[in-house]
Amino acid sequence: MASAPADENRRWWKEAVVYQIYPRSFNDSNGDGVGDIPGIIEKADYLADLGVDCVWLNPVYESPNADNGYDISDYRAIMDEFGSMSDWKALRDALHERDIRLIMDLVVNHSSDEHAWFVNSRSSKDAEKRDYYWWREGRDPEGTDLDPDDYDTPDGVEEVPPNNWESFFGGPAWAYDDQTGEWYLHLFDRKQPDLNWRNEDVRNDVFEMMEWWLDRGIDGFRMDVINLISKPDGLPDADPANDIATIDRAVNGPRVHEYLGEMRDRVLDEDLLTVGEMVGDEMPLETARRYVTPGPEGDGLSMIFHFEHMLLDEGDEVWETVEWELPELKAVFDRWQAGLAEEGWNSLYLNNHDQPRMVSRFGDDDQYHRESAKLLATLLHTLRGTPYIYQGEELGMTNYPFESLDEVRDVATLNPIQNAIREGEIDSFEDVKDAVRAKSRDNARTPMQWNDADHAGFTDGDPWIPVNPNKDHINVEDVRDDPDSVWHYYRELIDLRSERDVVVYGDYEPLTPDHESLWVYTRTLETDDGRDTLLVVLNFASDETAFDPPADLAGRAADVLVSNYDTDVDAVEVDILRPWEARVYDLG
Numbered sequence: 001m002a003s004a005p006a007d008e009n010r011r012w013w014k015e016a017v018v019y020q021i022y023p024r025s026f027n028d029s030n031g032d033g034v035g036d037i038p039g040i041i042e043k044a045d046y047l048a049d050l051g052v053d054c055v056w057l058n059p060v061y062e063s064p065n066a067d068n069g070y071d072i073s074d075y076r077a078i079m080d081e082f083g084s085m086s087d088w089k090a091l092r093d094a095l096h097e098r099d100i101r102l103i104m105d106l107v108v109n110h111s112s113d114e115h116a117w118f119v120n121s122r123s124s125k126d127a128e129k130r131d132y133y134w135w136r137e138g139r140d141p142e143g144t145d146l147d148p149d150d151y152d153t154p155d156g157v158e159e160v161p162p163n164n165w166e167s168f169f170g171g172p173a174w175a176y177d178d179q180t181g182e183w184y185l186h187l188f189d190r191k192q193p194d195l196n197w198r199n200e201d202v203r204n205d206v207f208e209m210m211e212w213w214l215d216r217g218i219d220g221f222r223m224d225v226i227n228l229i230s231k232p233d234g235l236p237d238a239d240p241a242n243d244i245a246t247i248d249r250a251v252n253g254p255r256v257h258e259y260l261g262e263m264r265d266r267v268l269d270e271d272l273l274t275v276g277e278m279v280g281d282e283m284p285l286e287t288a289r290r291y292v293t294p295g296p297e298g299d300g301l302s303m304i305f306h307f308e309h310m311l312l313d314e315g316d317e318v319w320e321t322v323e324w325e326l327p328e329l330k331a332v333f334d335r336w337q338a339g340l341a342e343e344g345w346n347s348l349y350l351n352n353h354d355q356p357r358m359v360s361r362f363g364d365d366d367q368y369h370r371e372s373a374k375l376l377a378t379l380l381h382t383l384r385g386t387p388y389i390y391q392g393e394e395l396g397m398t399n400y401p402f403e404s405l406d407e408v409r410d411v412a413t414l415n416p417i418q419n420a421i422r423e424g425e426i427d428s429f430e431d432v433k434d435a436v437r438a439k440s441r442d443n444a445r446t447p448m449q450w451n452d453a454d455h456a457g458f459t460d461g462d463p464w465i466p467v468n469p470n471k472d473h474i475n476v477e478d479v480r481d482d483p484d485s486v487w488h489y490y491r492e493l494i495d496l497r498s499e500r501d502v503v504v505y506g507d508y509e510p511l512t513p514d515h516e517s518l519w520v521y522t523r524t525l526e527t528d529d530g531r532d533t534l535l536v537v538l539n540f541a542s543d544e545t546a547f548d549p550p551a552d553l554a555g556r557a558a559d560v561l562v563s564n565y566d567t568d569v570d571a572v573e574v575d576i577l578r579p580w581e582a583r584v585y586d587l588g
């Protein structure tokens with residue numbers, strides 16, 4: 001059984017609650033409709049009041065914004081729209097003065113096509129930086145399964161790309177470039193060419209850039225799609241019969257651990273929070289452990305973001321969603337809780353800037369909005385791992401009721417729809433409306449709802465993306481005034497984490513893996529004063545559900561430490577749980 005760790009084995013990033021800020025949508029200080037860094041500084045007290053320990057800032061670097069900052073044209077400059085380097089320093093200081101750490105997004109699988117490296121790289125076949133990216137000659141379509149009509153090439157160029165890989169944002173993963181008549185690889189948008197990590201100079205430049213930011217006092221990195229940096233030898237074709245084939249080919253490549261090991265040795269240390277975003281289907285736990293085991297056996301990342309729970313409602317077709325089932329959701333978390341119990345550490349999230357809002361996806365954002373938002377929060381803050389709050393989650397912000405393509409901004413939503421319309425697969429937006437409402441990344445990117453004024457207090461100008469009309473009743477001003485709100489509940493959970501080691505370090509034991517609507521588990525820790533045990537009971541249903549405690553706990557005296565309903569329970573007993581009821585029992 002886990003014991004409370006000695007001081008030298010504690011890690012601040014295990015004890016922390018991280019708050020994710022998507023700057024474009026957080027707070028606009030100058031009325032141009034785009035959130036910015038001075039806008040975040042204005043809200044530093046808000047973050048301190050909520051009680052979070054660390055901010056993860058989505059990319060704020062110079063960028064032409066083909067993918068909202070995930071296409072970086074200068075890694076050492078701040079995007080004009082967001083402010084200046086001195087604004088950034090003021091933000092760092094404002095957070096640090098409040099004991100809030102700051103981690104930055106690191107986007108080095110690809111750069112922007114407007115980065116000086118790529119501008120040079122594409123200029124000629126012998127350009128100094130040619131090998132910084134993946135340039136290849138095209139192929140004769142003869143003898144391939146590929147149709148030259150599917151590719152955008154000038155008249156007279158009857159070629160297909162080096163392989164059949166598809167971009168994560170739809171369409172081919174290769175773009176033909178006129179200047180040298182070769183193709184370059186882009187796993188994301190064509191304005192996001194993949195960097196060639198086999199080139200030592202690329203790695204040196206990236207590591208130097210990371211050091212440059214660490215010298216400026218940041219506390220870690222969130223590493224974008226970091227398990228894509230090593231491409232498979234020979235860039236083999238993907239199996240066209242398999243939808244996710246490109247991902248299968250591209251993830252966890254042959255040299256990924258070598259590259260991350262080099263990064264660990266040269267730039268990182270264990271006092272930094274490093275979280276690697278790891279795309280793909282189910283990841284072998286052995287691979288996961290390698291990423292998060294301290295060096296030299298492992299790559300030394302603090303934790304990773306995997307996608308397994310984000311795939312549960314994915315249908316076979318792009319526009320299809322299926323119902324997720326609670327036993328499957330539990331199975332994913334149980335696998336990871338057990339898999340990283342000894343070595344490594346988990347991140348805990350149910351939404352972010354790429355995913356729909358969690359209360360709309362996993363809760364009931366209508367009748368039991370408040371109750372289900374609180375239940376999901378209880379889960380995230382009482383599993384073993386580091387919880388991530390995505391901006392607005394603490395108010396219970398919901399998905400957006402999209403009515404037309406005019407309201408959509410995201411390249412990952414627009415590209416596939418426009419392709420499908422062009423190819424006659426769908427007629428119009430109406431055909432995909434439900435899917436966009438359920439899944440588009442823009443659901444997460446509508447502005448933070450500060451009050452019920454026009455544009456929710458986000459901007460005095462015209463917001464770059466529409467504000468959710470439910471700002472009238474879901475907004476910061478209201479939730480702060482209401483002691484029973486989702487927001488105050490988050491504060492309670494955050495406080496509990498800093499008060500009780502068992503929440504951070506305790507063992508997790510699932511008790512109801514197969515139950516259709518109950519998720520029940522214990523957290524247990526040996527401390528100097530004996531054994532500390534919490535029992536968490538969650539009713540994932542808009543109906544009442546009978547709770548029958550396990551025999552060894554039944555009848556034990558217990559306080560309810562946190563709950564989203566009034567309770568006067570003083571023991572663990574047979575009971576009827578109300579819709580979306582969550583209870584954290586303290587068994588002492």
Ligand code: TEU
Pocket residue numbers: 067070107168188224225277279353354355412441
């Ligand atoms: O996301 C990686 C990624 O795979 C997602 O874009 C995924 O395709 C999408 O969420 C569909 O569910 C990271 C960033 O978080 C994302 O914002 C960037 O667009 C992407 O990388 C490229 O940098």
Ligand code: CA
Pocket residue numbers: 028029030031032033034035036081
């Ligand atoms: Ca602005």
